[in-house]
Amino acid sequence: MTGILRDIYYNSVEFVRTFGAFQLFFLRILRHSPAILLGRFGLVVKQVFESGALSLVIIMISGLFVGGVLGLQGYSNLARFNAEDAVGVFAAFGLVKELGPVITALLFAGRAGTALASEIGLMKATDQLSAMEMMAVNPVPRVLVPRFLGGVIAMPLLAAIFSMVGLLGTHLVAVELLGVDVGAFWQQMQITVDIKDINEGIFKSLVFGVAASLIAVWEGYNSIPTAEGVGRATTRTVVITAIAVLVFDFMITAVML
C-alpha cells in the first residue's frame, strides 16, 4: 500500500518536474530565437523548407478532401431546411476557424514533428550534439532553435493553404457536383465571414505551430539515445502534440467566442 502511494507521489513530482523543465526549455529556445532569426536566417529558411514546403502535398490533398466532405455533409444536412446556399458559410467557418488549424497541426505533427524528433534524437544518439559541445558550439541555438522557428513560421502558412484548398474542394463538390448556385455560395460566405474569424484561425495556427514544434524539438532533445529511445520520442511527439492541440483549441475557442 505504501509502495503504491510512494509510486503515485514519485510520479506526480516527476510529472511536475518534467512540466517545469519543459517551460524552462521553452524560455531557453525563446531567448536564442531573436539572434538566430537575425543572424543565421539561412538555417531557418532551410527548416521552413523541411517542415513547410515538404508538407505541402499531404496538406493540400487532405484539405481538398476535407473540404469536399464538408460540401457533401453540409449540402445533405442543409438541404433539409432548403438552405443549400449556406453550404459555403458552413464550410468557410468550419475550415477557417477549426478544421484548418487543427487538422493541419495534427498532420504537421505526423509529417514534420516526427521528422524533427527523430532527427534530433538520432543526432543525440550518434553523439553529434556532444561533438558540437566539444567544439564549443551550443547545440540549442545551432540545431534546436532553427527547427523550432521553421515550424512556427510554416504552420500558419500551411493552415491557410489547407483552408484555401479546402474551400476550393467544397466549391468543387457543392457547386460543380451538386449544383449550388455559385453566386450564392460565395456571396453568402462573404457577407457572413468576418476578418475576425480569419484572425482567429491564424492565431490558432500560430499557437499550434509553437506547441507542435516545441514538443517535437523537446522530445528529440530529451530522447533516450538508443534506437528504442528515438522511436519512443517519435511516438510521444505525435501523441502529446495531438492532445496539446485539441486542448488548446478548446481553450482558445472558449475564450474567443
Place this chain on the structure above:
Amino acid sequence: MQQTRSVEVGTGLFVLLGMGALFFLTTQTTGGDDFTAEETFTVEARFENIGSLRNRAPVAMSGVTIGRVTNIRFDPVTLEAVVNFVIDSQFDQIPDDSDASILTSGILGSQYIGLQAGGSDTYFEDGSEVLFTQSAIVLENLIGKFLVNAGSKDD
C-alpha cells in the same frame, strides 16, 4: 550550391503560396464589408422595434450601401431603441425628412436600414435625427395578426 538553390526556391514558392492563401482567405471569404468611407457623419434614429438589427449592419439608399450602423442602445425614458449610424460624407444631400425603415435582405437574410428619400430642402448633417422611422417587421407579430384576422372572419 545547387542544393541550397533548390531549397531556397522551394521555400520561396511555399511562402508565396502561403501568403497567397492568406490573401485569398481575407479577400475572397470576407469582403462583405463593402463600405469604406474615410469621412463620415453620424445620424440618429429611434425605432419602436429594431428586430434583429446588429451593429455594423448596412445602411442603404436605393439598395446601395451608403453607411453602417455604429451603435444600438435602449433609451430607458422613451422606451425606444436608439440606433446611430454613419453615412459617407460624400452623400451630404440626403433630405432630412427621409424616412428610415428596418428591412430584411431576402427571406431569412440579415437586417439593414433602408432610407427612403423625402422632399425637404435641408439635408442630413452630423448629429441629425431621423424623424420618420418604421420598425422592423417581426415575423411572429405578423403571424399573430394573421391568425387573429383569420379567427375573426370565422365568427
